[in-house]
Amino acid sequence: MRAARRVEAVKPSATLRISSIAKQLAREGKDVIDMSVGEPDFKTPQRIIEAAYRAMNEGKVFYTPTKGIPELLSAIAEKMRKENNVEATAENIIVTPGAKYAIYEAMMALIDEGDEVILLDPSWVSYEACVLMAGGKVVWVPHNEDFSDAPVENFVTPKTKMIVINTPSNPLGVVYGKEFLKKIRDIAVEKNIFVMSDEVYEKIIFEGTHYSLASFDDMFDRTITINGFSKTYSMTGWRIGYAVAPKWIIEKMNIIQSHSVSHPTSFVQYAALEALKSDSSFLEQMVAEFRARRDMIMRRLDELGISYAPPKGAFYIFMDVRRNGDVFCEEFLKKEYVALTPGSAFGISFKNWARLSYATSREKISEFLNRLERFISSKSSEL
Secondary structure, X not given: OOOOHHHHOOOOOOHHHHHHHHHHHHHOOOOOEEOOOOOOOOOOOHHHHHHHHHHXXXXXXXXXXXXXXXXXXXXXXXXXXXXXXXXXXXXXXXXXXXXXXXXXXHHHHHOOOOOEEEEEEOOOHHHHHHHHHOOOEEEEEEOOOOOOOOOHHHHOOOOEEEEEEEOOOOOOOOOOOHHHHHHHHHHHHHHOOEEEEEOOOOOOEOOOOOOOHHHOOOOHHHEEEEEEOOOOOOOHHHOOEEEEOOHHHHHHHHHHHHOOOOOOOHHHHHHHHHHHHOOOHHHHHHHHHHHHHHHHHHHHHHHHOOOEOOOOEOOXXXXXXXXXXXXXXXXXXXXXXXEOEEHHHHOOOOOXXXXXXXXXXXXXXXXXXXXXXXXXXHHHHHO
């Protein structure tokens, strides 16, 4: 007997081994600094928490429409029109238990056996898994040297069904410019290809401007925009996200949702509705703190001579450790008790890289940098 092929095709993430070691060391009482976690370390704003509590007290704890409550669908559509210049209506929205599930649903709804999906190398770990579970084939496209462009046009074939873009990028922190996104638009329109635009970090930008691909000419009918509340409102554990797409795609995604998770948690949807009503003060404070942490790390990495991708958004730095990243991360964790994510988790060309998340306190970041310098010095002395 064996498991289904769709599961066998997905290999365990390279992060699992590091995570397992980190947890074991923490159980042993070691002072582990976790720089691998991709979630804001801020408390969810109180008014959002109170909205969920209020909804529960009002009895809003039962089944909702599978796509989400009408008020939230309308609020998301309004947000897309005002902030993203995307002419969406409620029929173009589906609310999901996290943005990751929206990605999964879209892949399952659109990708058939043998379809090719273009991913930029490196990309977030779960895109590849979702493509493989849908029966598709991943085609990796390398970036140029400064990560501002990628020759996607050279990798399109008659089997190409979708291009996935994530801006700002995880793990790179890169914010793609309008010129590159215009090129993606031109390829998609000319070749009749879907584009998945993952915009979960759209509000966490330090340099550059965020552009939604669905706002480009002739792109709304072929774009699935992915977004959520986890990063912007520090709501990772609430599991609430959404997709914006042509009505027929949303209907297909809704079939999957109705037969799997039914709908997102009822009272969490009311919390998300409150989040969209919130002013920008929480976000401004969070982004300012992330910027300060980023600058703190960049200064020290520059002093240590460590190169990295330009972190203009999100809360990651993808750095070149100049040796096998899996070995580096494991040794760094065992010797200095710092958890990083090896670059091999994110693609095929960055085995000598590692991702760090600065979604932790400045005090821990300072200690991490001291341990990194000590570790690098010790490794250099061994050569």
